[in-house]
Amino acid sequence: xxxxxxxxxLAATVQSGTPILFATLGEIFTxxxxxxxxxxxxxxxxxxxxxxxxxxxxxxxTLGFFAAxxxxxxxxxIHGMVCLWFCGNQVVSGLALTILGTGLxxxxxxxxxxxxAPGFTPFxxxxxxxxxxxGQIFFQHDPLVYVSYLIPPVMWLFFARTRFGLGLRAAGEYxxxxxxxxxxxxxxRWLGIVGGGFFxxxxxxxxSLAYTHLWTSSLTAGRGWIAVALVIFAFxxxxxxxxxxxxxxxIMALQLRLQASGTQLPSSILLxxxxxxxxxxxxxxSWRKRTSDEPASLGVNIAPAD
Amino acid sequence: xxxMRIVKRQEPLGFGGSFFVIFSALVVSLxxxxxxxxxxxxxxxxxxxxxxxxxxxxxxxxxxSVLKAIPIFLCSLGVAVAFRLKxxxxxxxxxxxxxxxxxxxxxxxxxxxxxHFLLPAMIVMAMVGGGLWGLIPALLRQRxxxxxxxxxxxxxxxxxxxxxxxxxxxxxDPRSFGFPMTPMFSEQxxxxxxxxxxxxxxxxxxxxxxxVVWVFFRFTRVGFEIKASGDNVxxxxxxxxxxxxxxxxxxxxxxxxxxxxxxxxxxxTVNRLQPSIMxxxxxxAIVVAWLARLHPASIGVAAILLAGLRVGVESLQLDLxxxxxxxxxxxxxxxxxxxxxxxxxxxxxxxxRKI
Numbered sequence: 001x002x003x004x005x006x007x008x009x010l011a012a013t014v015q016s017g018t019p020i021l022f023a024t025l026g027e028i029f030t031x032x033x034x035x036x037x038x039x040x041x042x043x044x045x046x047x048x049x050x051x052x053x054x055x056x057x058x059x060x061x062t063l064g065f066f067a068a069x070x071x072x073x074x075x076x077x078i079h080g081m082v083c084l085w086f087c088g089n090q091v092v093s094g095l096a097l098t099i100l101g102t103g104l105x106x107x108x109x110x111x112x113x114x115x116x117a118p119g120f121t122p123f124x125x126x127x128x129x130x131x132x133x134x135g136q137i138f139f140q141h142d143p144l145v146y147v148s149y150l151i152p153p154v155m156w157l158f159f160a161r162t163r164f165g166l167g168l169r170a171a172g173e174y175x176x177x178x179x180x181x182x183x184x185x186x187x188x189r190w191l192g193i194v195g196g197g198f199f200x201x202x203x204x205x206x207x208s209l210a211y212t213h214l215w216t217s218s219l220t221a222g223r224g225w226i227a228v229a230l231v232i233f234a235f236x237x238x239x240x241x242x243x244x245x246x247x248x249x250x251i252m253a254l255q256l257r258l259q260a261s262g263t264q265l266p267s268s269i270l271l272x273x274x275x276x277x278x279x280x281x282x283x284x285x286s287w288r289k290r291t292s293d294e295p296a297s298l299g300v301n302i303a304p305a306d
Numbered sequence: 307x308x309x310m311r312i313v314k315r316q317e318p319l320g321f322g323g324s325f326f327v328i329f330s331a332l333v334v335s336l337x338x339x340x341x342x343x344x345x346x347x348x349x350x351x352x353x354x355x356x357x358x359x360x361x362x363x364x365x366x367x368x369x370x371s372v373l374k375a376i377p378i379f380l381c382s383l384g385v386a387v388a389f390r391l392k393x394x395x396x397x398x399x400x401x402x403x404x405x406x407x408x409x410x411x412x413x414x415x416x417x418x419x420x421x422h423f424l425l426p427a428m429i430v431m432a433m434v435g436g437g438l439w440g441l442i443p444a445l446l447r448q449r450x451x452x453x454x455x456x457x458x459x460x461x462x463x464x465x466x467x468x469x470x471x472x473x474x475x476x477x478x479d480p481r482s483f484g485f486p487m488t489p490m491f492s493e494q495x496x497x498x499x500x501x502x503x504x505x506x507x508x509x510x511x512x513x514x515x516x517x518v519v520w521v522f523f524r525f526t527r528v529g530f531e532i533k534a535s536g537d538n539v540x541x542x543x544x545x546x547x548x549x550x551x552x553x554x555x556x557x558x559x560x561x562x563x564x565x566x567x568x569x570x571x572x573x574x575t576v577n578r579l580q581p582s583i584m585x586x587x588x589x590x591a592i593v594v595a596w597l598a599r600l601h602p603a604s605i606g607v608a609a610i611l612l613a614g615l616r617v618g619v620e621s622l623q624l625d626l627x628x629x630x631x632x633x634x635x636x637x638x639x640x641x642x643x644x645x646x647x648x649x650x651x652x653x654x655x656x657x658x659r660k661i
Contacts, residue, residue, distance in 0.1 A: 081646070088648055093645050097638070099637050100641075104631075104638075106629060106631030107629050108346070225456060228455075229456045272464050275460040275464050276464060282452050282457060286452040
């Protein structure tokens with residue numbers, strides 16, 4: 001009996017962790033190119049709205065999912081323009097993007113509040129889902145969760161084994177040397193920003209199309225910021241991001257269960273848990289910073305184009 | 307190829323030029339906002355006129371704008387102190403909440419104290435609360451190099467939930483019919499209004515504190531050290547400036563100023579503690595600080611402008627049913643365009659010569 005509860009909790013952990021995983025991977029992709037994007041929260045909520053509206057109008061959640069990615073890329077392109085064309089401060093530009101994105105999503109989404117859209121439903125993977133415990137935890141989810149399993153290894157391969165991945169990392173480590181070697185640093189940074197934005201948008205869409213099938217204005221509730229923190233926890237490595245995302249998925253799943261079980265703890269204290277955990281996780285990761293793969297030129301703009 | 311190219315200026319852009327750039331950025335962002343109104347089905351010209359009429363068009367509107375500018379100004383002053391050192395304090399919102407909580411604690415514990423004693427005690431506690439909320443991320447950064455951006459941001463969420471916890475729980479007014487709010491403060495715990503206006507004496511606090519911050523940066527040694535370290539951390543360390551201690555100092559000052567704003571909001575504006583005071587002034591403060599290039603006097607002007615936008619958006623909501631989130635859009639656009647305009651401080655466009 002207790003075993004079943006634990007398994008159900010772990011399955012819920014994977015589900016709650018998935019939107020954070022998408023967003024964290026997106027931010028890793030962007031930061032590897034040397035650009036800090038603090039707009040994740042705003043991009044996610046725009047992605048959530050875009051996915052929801054497209055799924056609702058077309059009746060096709062898959063279309064909504066990709067639309068969310070595209071809108072994510074478009075939104076981060078604003079950050080690209082400010083940072084890469086106008087050399088604006090990356091910290092402030094990202095914050096502005098969060099303010100703008102949150103405002104825009106709530107402005108455009110007013111008419112959809114409380115409505116529902118066709119979303120993704122769980123689909124048990126044949127054979128794999130029959131494995132005891134593991135199958136129940138990892139392979140009885142909606143298809144988007146399975147998509148999220150594929151991204152970390154693919155992203156790792158991209159960084160470690162492809163020319164483009166190497167170029168992207170060079171743009172984030174030492175742009176001057178990359179330019180001297182004939183790479184177009186600006187183009188690689190554009191790739192980092194817009195590519196990362198695609199994943200952030202997908203993370204938002206997971207919230208409105210799979211986690212719930214509803215649109216509410218506070219859907220992201222700080223998950224974008226948690227993703228920014230998790231990049232540091234993950235030492236900029238896609239593989240470690242999985243652990244971080246599921247850690248937060250776990251605490252969020254636990255928090256929901258506790259609330260539902262009618263505990264004596266006030267809900268405001270329970271709701272604090274993920275944010276307190278974020279601070280703790282950051283403190284713990286700053287202890288062993290030396291082992292991290294932080295891009296050396298993160299947050300440093302390159303001079304404007306001639 | 308474009309007929310223009312970007313060239314570095316010999317001298318950074320002067321005051322007049324900077325003013326022109328910021329003014330143009332404001333115009334561009336308002337045009338974009340008007341376009342969004344049009345997309346949302348609101349007549350854009352009428353909408354923008356309602357926005358400005360609502361913000362500055364009548365005595366009542368103007369007073370409301372000044373009233374909202376007070377907390378924004380103080381938070382922004384705090385943010386600017388931290389930004390001078392290039393410490394990214396995004397936590398004004400949480401520090402504001404802790405200030406309000408600290409002031410409320412005193413107001414509820416000692417309601418019978420005389421006014422000239424109670425109000426200063428509330429201010430001190432508000433500054434302690436806000437300062438403490440700034441001290442934690444500062445110490446983490448100083449000792450462990452923990453990223454202050456995310457810590458301050460997370461502490462915003464925690465502070466708002468703490469405020470919720472208090473007003474839904476231990477501090478809840480038993481006669482509030484279930485509404486989350488503390489009992490009303492005693493007469494002695496309330497900052498009064500100036501004459502027959504609706505503006506409270508917090509405006510005077512703003513003028514004094516603005517002057518103090520200006521003097522601090524202009525004439526004191528520590529102020530100079532902060533500016534110098536902000537311009538170039540490595541050079542400052544080389545020159546033996548106590549950079550790590552400055553980080554703690556600016557964060558505590560920054561938090562204390564935002565805390566003071568929280569005190570005024572609880573004491574003067576709503577006369578109690580309730581969750582509705584958390585409307586994002588701490589985030590608007592960042593827009594204001596950047597728009598004003600961190601200068602105290604300009605922060606005053608920018609605070610009134612952005613407060614006016616908030617008031618104007620309220621009339622836009624009432625008259626034309628535009629969602630209140632429109633205010634966030636304008637703020638975001640202003641910040642982005644002003645940032646982009648910053649390029650012209652050190653660069654300019656030049657025609658390409660034909661060879």
